[in-house]
Amino acid sequence: MNHDGSTPDALAARPRRPAWAVQGERALEALVRLAGVSAILFVAAIFFFVLREAAPVLVKDDFSLAQFLFSTEWYPTSASHVRYGTLALTVGTLSVTALAMLIAVPFGLGAAVYLSEFCAPRLRETLKITIELLSAIPSVVWGFVGLTVMSRLIVSTTGAPVGVNVLNGGIILALMSVPVIVSIGEDALKAVPDSYREAGLALGATRWQLVYRVLLPAARNGLLAAVLLGVGRAVGETMAVLMATGHAVHIPGSLLDSVRTLTANIAAELGEAPAGSDHYRVLFLTGTLLFLITFAVNLAADFVVRGIRRR
Amino acid sequence: MTRPVSGVPWFRLSGLVALGALAACGGGGGASKPAKSVIQNKGSDTMVNVAQVWAEEYRKAAPDVEVEVSGGGSGVGLAALLKGAVDIANASRDIKPSEVEQATKNTGKPPVGFTVGFDALAVYVHKDNPLSEVTLDELYEIYAEGGKATRWSELGVKIPGVKDDTIVRVSRQSSSGTYEFFREHALQNKDFRLGSRDLSGSKEVVELVGSTPTAIGYSGMGYATPAVKMLKVAKAKGEPFVAPNVAAVHDKSYPLARSLHVYTLGEPQGAVKSYIEWILSDAGQKVVEESGYVPVPPDQRPKH
Numbered sequence: 039m040n041h042d043g044s045t046p047d048a049l050a051a052r053p054r055r056p057a058w059a060v061q062g063e064r065a066l067e068a069l070v071r072l073a074g075v076s077a078i079l080f081v082a083a084i085f086f087f088v089l090r091e092a093a094p095v096l097v098k099d100d101f102s103l104a105q106f107l108f109s110t111e112w113y114p115t116s117a118s119h120v121r122y123g124t125l126a127l128t129v130g131t132l133s134v135t136a137l138a139m140l141i142a143v144p145f146g147l148g149a150a151v152y153l154s155e156f157c158a159p160r161l162r163e164t165l166k167i168t169i170e171l172l173s174a175i176p177s178v179v180w181g182f183v184g185l186t187v188m189s190r191l192i193v194s195t196t197g198a199p200v201g202v203n204v205l206n207g208g209i210i211l212a213l214m215s216v217p218v219i220v221s222i223g224e225d226a227l228k229a230v231p232d233s234y235r236e237a238g239l240a241l242g243a244t245r246w247q248l249v250y251r252v253l254l255p256a257a258r259n260g261l262l263a264a265v266l267l268g269v270g271r272a273v274g275e276t277m278a279v280l281m282a283t284g285h286a287v288h289i290p291g292s293l294l295d296s297v298r299t300l301t302a303n304i305a306a307e308l309g310e311a312p313a314g315s316d317h318y319r320v321l322f323l324t325g326t327l328l329f330l331i332t333f334a335v336n337l338a339a340d341f342v343v344r345g346i347r348r349r
Numbered sequence: 350m351t352r353p354v355s356g357v358p359w360f361r362l363s364g365l366v367a368l369g370a371l372a373a374c375g376g377g378g379g380a381s382k383p384a385k386s387v388i389q390n391k392g393s394d395t396m397v398n399v400a401q402v403w404a405e406e407y408r409k410a411a412p413d414v415e416v417e418v419s420g421g422g423s424g425v426g427l428a429a430l431l432k433g434a435v436d437i438a439n440a441s442r443d444i445k446p447s448e449v450e451q452a453t454k455n456t457g458k459p460p461v462g463f464t465v466g467f468d469a470l471a472v473y474v475h476k477d478n479p480l481s482e483v484t485l486d487e488l489y490e491i492y493a494e495g496g497k498a499t500r501w502s503e504l505g506v507k508i509p510g511v512k513d514d515t516i517v518r519v520s521r522q523s524s525s526g527t528y529e530f531f532r533e534h535a536l537q538n539k540d541f542r543l544g545s546r547d548l549s550g551s552k553e554v555v556e557l558v559g560s561t562p563t564a565i566g567y568s569g570m571g572y573a574t575p576a577v578k579m580l581k582v583a584k585a586k587g588e589p590f591v592a593p594n595v596a597a598v599h600d601k602s603y604p605l606a607r608s609l610h611v612y613t614l615g616e617p618q619g620a621v622k623s624y625i626e627w628i629l630s631d632a633g634q635k636v637v638e639e640s641g642y643v644p645v646p647p648d649q650r651p652k653h
Binding site for chain 1 (some may be wrong): 437511515523543544546557
């Protein structure tokens with residue numbers, strides 16, 4: 039074990055560590071490595087199993103992948119003409135998520151900046167606890183809020199015929215993503231060394247200039263991670279959107295149209311689709327599609343970060 | 350009578366099998382117990398829930414009889430009956446003459462049917478909607494793929510206090526039996542037009558219709574609330590409009606109603622006979638009512 043090239047004399051002078059300690063350390067190291075690698079393992083395994091359930095339908099003659107991706111006609115149990123087109127569902131997911139992020143990102147990042155830079159310590163503690171509490175509310179409760187309170191509010195303020203729609207789902211998802219964005223974003227800002235702040239202030243920057251010119255660029259990776267976790271929460275959320283979006287297969291023309299999302303569709307239909315049937319397999323394929331969408335979002339964000347870094 | 354039941358969704362059976370296994374264990378291996386008789390019951394998906402409750406309730410009345418229930422559809426149940434593979438077939442439609450012929454040829458015994466209940470769907474609109482009658486053709490135009498009615502004004506209906514009179518179609522999720530019944534009877538088995546709000550419960554449909562002046566929806570007639578109005582329905586233009594109620598369901602004048610049947614091969618005997626008699630008793634008919642269907646009136650029940 040003489041890696042450091044020290045002389046035999048020096049080695050003799052150093053107290054030897056017992057063999058169990060060395061072995062134990064190695065075992066621990068292996069365990070930690072396993073824990074690290076397991077993330078890849080799990081992602082790969084989940085992808086594999088979902089795809090395996092879906093795969094048989096892909097090779098069927100009467101199944102067309104182009105129809106699956108680009109047709110808006112979702113008729114899984116039609117008596118005359120079964121069609122599996124998920125475009126309307128994908129658009130539903132994307133529209134609700136986009137609206138949610140439009141609301142949640144400014145709010146979440148603003149709150150993170152306020153908490154980390156402008157807030158008095160005591161108020162900060164109170165706010166952090168409240169925000170953590172907000173993120174602990176189960177999604178079915180959010181769905182309930184959307185279905186009852188929010189839906190009535192939307193009907194009375196906008197005059198829309200039905201209160202369960204894109205706007206409702208977007209607001210509910212925004213409320214659900216904001217706590218995630220705030221807590222991760224605040225951590226990212228806190229991780230910026232104080233010397234940056236001191237240097238900025240010493241150069242005569244105002245607090246706003248400090249935030250805008252120094253802290254946001256320095257913390258951008260962490261902030262992007264915060265936003266991505268928010269997007270992930272919004273794309274993957276099921277129960278709340280099932281209750282709040284109206285569950286209509288339809289490409290939305292306005293914020294007040296009802297939609298159906300990929301996740302809600304799986305939740306509503308998988309229970310009744312006979313295991314092994316085409317419908318069942320197509321629903322798993324929908325799961326794969328959902329997986330690929332989140333993967334693409336993450337990858338795109340990664341490229342964006344690298345692009346910023348290179349410049 | 351242990352017959353392999355092929356093509357049965359295992360989850361429909363699992364609860365009963367588990368209960369049966371428990372009951373068997375509870376016996377503590379009593380060697381002196383009389384052999385259990387098993388009744389095989391298969392068919393209509395609409396009836397599978399009520400049939401399972403019958404089976405469970407009947408166990409209390411007759412512990413030595415076990416009823417194994419599975420769905421698959423009326424046609425599947427009748428097909429199994431024609432081969433003599435099940436004792437009782439549940440069907441939410443009448444048996445076809447060809448099926449009677451087939452059964453007589455296969456087994457020498459003509460099938461015998463019993464009406465055990467009724468199923469009716471009401472068409473609901475908001476209470477402020479002036480519409481009170483609808484024909485099946487109009488329902489087709491509103492709901493079906495290729496149907497032309499998208500606004501209430503196209504049906505000659507003016508809803509007070511509403512600027513945008515787009516019809517808000519409320520429907521059920523595609524796995525629902527109600528969805529299939531409506532598709533079969535109002536849409537002539539054509540597909541629904543996409544864009545309807547597909548809710549996951551009978552009660553939710555009525556709630557959404559009750560809070561939306563421009564909505565129309567269909568659901569069991571037992572779900573009516575003061576916020577909604579049940580429409581009278583006519584088979585076609587010129588035919589009488591009939592309100593959904595127990596009497597109209599019983600005399601079959603309401604177009605969106607159907608009888609629920611059980612069929613046996615020949616006159617039922619032994620355990621099967623007692624079971625069907627029990628289904629038609631007050632206890633069995635109470636199950637029908639509690640499951641959201643219309644029970645058979647006492648004077649229409651067959652005498653035994």
